[in-house]
Amino acid sequence: MVNATKGLFISCDIPMAQFIINLNASLPALQKFIIHVIDSTHLFVQPHVSEMIRSAISDFRDQNSYEKPN
Amino acid sequence: MDMVASLPAMKLDRLYANPFICQAILRSLPPLAKKYVLEMLYIDGPVSAKMLEEWVLADGSSKHRIALDRLIQLRIFTETVDRKKETSYRLNPTFQINLRKHLIDREVLPREPMPSNIVARLPSLEELEAYALGQWECFLLQLINSTQAEKLTNFSSSMMKVFQRGLLSQREKEASRLTESGFQFLLMDTNAQLWYIIREYISNSEERDIDPADLISFLLELSFHITGEAYNMNTLTEIQRHMIKDLADLGLIKLQQGRKESWFIPTKLATNLSVSLTDSSSRKQGFVVVETNFRLYAYSSSKLHCEILRLFSRIEYQLPNLFVGAITKESLYNAFENGITAEQIISFLQQNAHPRVAERIPSVPENVADQIRLWESDLNRVEMTPAHLYDEFPSRDVFEAACDFAREWCGLLWEDSKKMRMVLIYQDLPEDPTGRFHDFKQFVESNFDVFKWIGLLIILAQGSCILLAMVLRALGQNHGSNYDSDDEYPPARLPLINHNLQPPSFVVGDPHFPPKNDAWNVRIHSQP
Numbered sequence: 197m198v199n200a201t202k203g204l205f206i207s208c209d210i211p212m213a214q215f216i217i218n219l220n221a222s223l224p225a226l227q228k229f230i231i232h233v234i235d236s237t238h239l240f241v242q243p244h245v246s247e248m249i250r251s252a253i254s255d256f257r258d259q260n261s262y263e264k265p266n
Numbered sequence: 267m268d269m270v271a272s273l274p275a276m277k278l279d280r281l282y283a284n285p286f287i288c289q290a291i292l293r294s295l296p297p298l299a300k301k302y303v304l305e306m307l308y309i310d311g312p313v314s315a316k317m318l319e320e321w322v323l324a325d326g327s328s329k330h331r332i333a334l335d336r337l338i339q340l341r342i343f344t345e346t347v348d349r350k351k352e353t354s355y356r357l358n359p360t361f362q363i364n365l366r367k368h369l370i371d372r373e374v375l376p377r378e379p380m381p382s383n384i385v386a387r388l389p390s391l392e393e394l395e396a397y398a399l400g401q402w403e404c405f406l407l408q409l410i411n412s413t414q415a416e417k418l419t420n421f422s423s424s425m426m427k428v429f430q431r432g433l434l435s436q437r438e439k440e441a442s443r444l445t446e447s448g449f450q451f452l453l454m455d456t457n458a459q460l461w462y463i464i465r466e467y468i469s470n471s472e473e474r475d476i477d478p479a480d481l482i483s484f485l486l487e488l489s490f491h492i493t494g495e496a497y498n499m500n501t502l503t504e505i506q507r508h509m510i511k512d513l514a515d516l517g518l519i520k521l522q523q524g525r526k527e528s529w530f531i532p533t534k535l536a537t538n539l540s541v542s543l544t545d546s547s548s549r550k551q552g553f554v555v556v557e558t559n560f561r562l563y564a565y566s567s568s569k570l571h572c573e574i575l576r577l578f579s580r581i582e583y584q585l586p587n588l589f590v591g592a593i594t595k596e597s598l599y600n601a602f603e604n605g606i607t608a609e610q611i612i613s614f615l616q617q618n619a620h621p622r623v624a625e626r627i628p629s630v631p632e633n634v635a636d637q638i639r640l641w642e643s644d645l646n647r648v649e650m651t652p653a654h655l656y657d658e659f660p661s662r663d664v665f666e667a668a669c670d671f672a673r674e675w676c677g678l679l680w681e682d683s684k685k686m687r688m689v690l691i692y693q694d695l696p697e698d699p700t701g702r703f704h705d706f707k708q709f710v711e712s713n714f715d716v717f718k719w720i721g722l723l724i725i726l727a728q729g730s731c732i733l734l735a736m737v738l739r740a741l742g743q744n745h746g747s748n749y750d751s752d753d754e755y756p757p758a759r760l761p762l763i764n765h766n767l768q769p770p771s772f773v774v775g776d777p778h779f780p781p782k783n784d785a786w787n788v789r790i791h792s793q794p
Contacts, residue, residue: 197660204652
């Protein structure tokens with residue numbers, strides 16, 4: 197019989213996909229959220245992690261910026 | 267002009283009785299629509315739709331459709347379908363007559379400029395323009411609640427709240443912040459901003475018992491007056507006098523008072539009201555120079571410009587007539603968080619480009635524009651969609667059929683034919699194409715009380731039925747002890763029909779009674 201799994205479908209560019217896979221690998225086994233790596237630009241993850249992924253990406257982005265002190 | 271289109275039919279016909287309004291609306295139409303109106307101006311009968319389509323080349327058919335829709339929306343064209351199912355169009359008769367009159371006669375305004383011996387101190391055109399800009403800026407600064415507004419306009423606070431309705435979010439204890447549309451409003455050009463404010467003003471006028479049609483007609487009439495000429499106040503009606511004070515605060519009109527009379531002078535802002543939107547000759551002088559090293563130099567002393575530039579650039583220096591800033595990633599991220607898009611920033615910089623760089627194409631350097639767009643797309647690198655993954659299909663045919671079905675409903679996100687897996691967009695229930703389920707749901711929700719009581723009733727009835735059944739069952743088991751107990755036992759169950767019955771003979775004679783059932787007799791007779 198057909199199996200239906202509920203989750204979040206992520207489509208992004210290759211560096212971001214690697215970033216998310218790395219994030220997944222750094223979490224303990226209970227909290228791993230990737231259900232399936234579809235190809236180099238698409239992932240299928242558990243539904244509740246969208247906010248966590250977004251905040252991780254914006255932290256990564258902020259580490260890259262430098263603001264000149266006034 | 268959408269406001270005009272949204273007026274009811276009767277008011278629209280009354281508006282078209284004024285030749286200035288007809289001309290103003292003509293100016294605001296798209297170019298193809300203007301051409302159609304002018305061609306049909308002297309044709310009295312209906313023109314079939316096919317003939318209209320022949321006037322257009324093949325690749326202009328979308329513009330043709332847009333023009334026709336606009337004309338029908340403004341009720342300038344009336345569409346009739348005759349018996350052969352052919353559509354034809356006719357120009358609105360009131361509109362037609364007035365426009366013809368306007369073409370032939372001289373433009374006669376309802377009021378004349380006052381002679382110069384009474385009007386002593388007319389301001390020059392530059393002074394007038396400075397006054398208008400000053401008033402408009404003051405109004406805008408007050409609108410965005412800036413603490414830098416020097417003097418307050420005479421608008422009552424309830425009017426200001428109306429204007430601020432879409433632009434500011436008012437929260438109880440915090441200071442009010444600009445919303446996304448507020449930021450976009452600031453970056454629009456002056457004409458668009460003016461029309462937005464006037465639209466709010468007119469839609470609010472109904473609450474103050476002023477007919478919006480009168481307001482619109484007065485505003486459009488005002489746009490045909492000559493800038494810089496004085497017009498006497500006593501040519502205005504009551505309603506128009508009320509409006510004049512508000513318009514003076516916005517900078518559309520300057521009021522002046524002489525010894526005996528008072529007059530008003532329309533400024534450039536007023537006469538530009540009816541300029542068609544494709545006409546860009548009303549561009550005011552720009553002040554921003556953007557350099558390839560992401561530096562911004564704004565030659566302006568206006569506080570409003572300073573505020574706007576602060577929205578998306580980091581201020582480096584501010585001199586009395588010069589503002590120096592830098593466009594940085596952080597300042598742009600700030601702007602993007604507030605809801606401004608990269609396109610708005612770039613078009614603002616292009617529209618306000620300083621005359622020295624305005625002739626250069628492009629007026630904003632390409633690397634700056636591209637980088638702004640790249641930084642914006644950097645914020646949206648990942649796209650997430652809630653979805654379902656389906657795998658382990660029993661056979662390839664089922665998989666293919668499911669794929670096709672999903673493609674039809676545009677729900678297929680990804681499929682893998684080799685491993686027979688696919689991902690579909692998450693949906694609660696399958697869509698109901700007839701919509702009846704939705705209607706049913708709404709009906710139940712609207713009569714929820716009734717349905718609640720009906721539900722309760724049904725449950726109670728079922729409960730009581732169950733109880734009754736239980737009681738009866740219990741009663742049935744006791745039925746032995748409920749009889750009057752004599753020493754006799756009730757007779758054993760006897761057959762209902764006695765097999766010893768003789769078939770009755772159909773002879774007329776003494777009626778044969780079938781032999782009586784003895785058991786009953788025994789009982790009766792043995793009673794003492």
